[in-house]
Amino acid sequence: MKRLAAGVQIVGPIRSLYWWKGSLRDGQEWQLVIKTTRALFADLEEHIKASHSYETPEIIATEIFEGSGAYLDWIRTETQRTDAS
Template identity: 50%
Template sequence: MTLALTVLTTTDSAEKAQELARGAVEARLAACAQVSGPVTSVYHWQNAIETSQEWQVLFKTTEAGYDTLEAYLTAAHDYETPEILATPVVRGSTAYLAWLRRETSAR
């Protein structure tokens, strides 16, 4: 059975977050994507501590589809070093996980 993943990225506007989400779902790189925000991010960048407002996008995909989703996010993202973090789904409802696999294998 293919492992399910959630994959997180952030961007600096709701519009960009929605574009990333829609593009991944349309290409069936993710079964769905949720946009949340704004959130406040604090981080080191170019020898300074930055604080910015960002929107998070959480993608639902499979381990088998991760590399293609990462390549899409890297190409479509306008950040020099975008946050792209994958977390394995340890448990989930059988029906939801089956749906996720069907949606991402239909490409």
């Protein structure tokens, strides 16, 4: 198991309006809020791109300026890779 995220929230379905290849699209999507570390972002991005059906999936990072110490420790702990993972 790669342990690229400590947890994921799935929001949706949501309605998305967006421009794609010159035309306005109207579609149904699901938003994922993925809890990971900055060190694992590139690996997570690679995994999403490899498994997502979209040519250009939305992959953005929101910096955590402050947070509960215990919660942030949980994210770090749960995303640590071990030889058994």
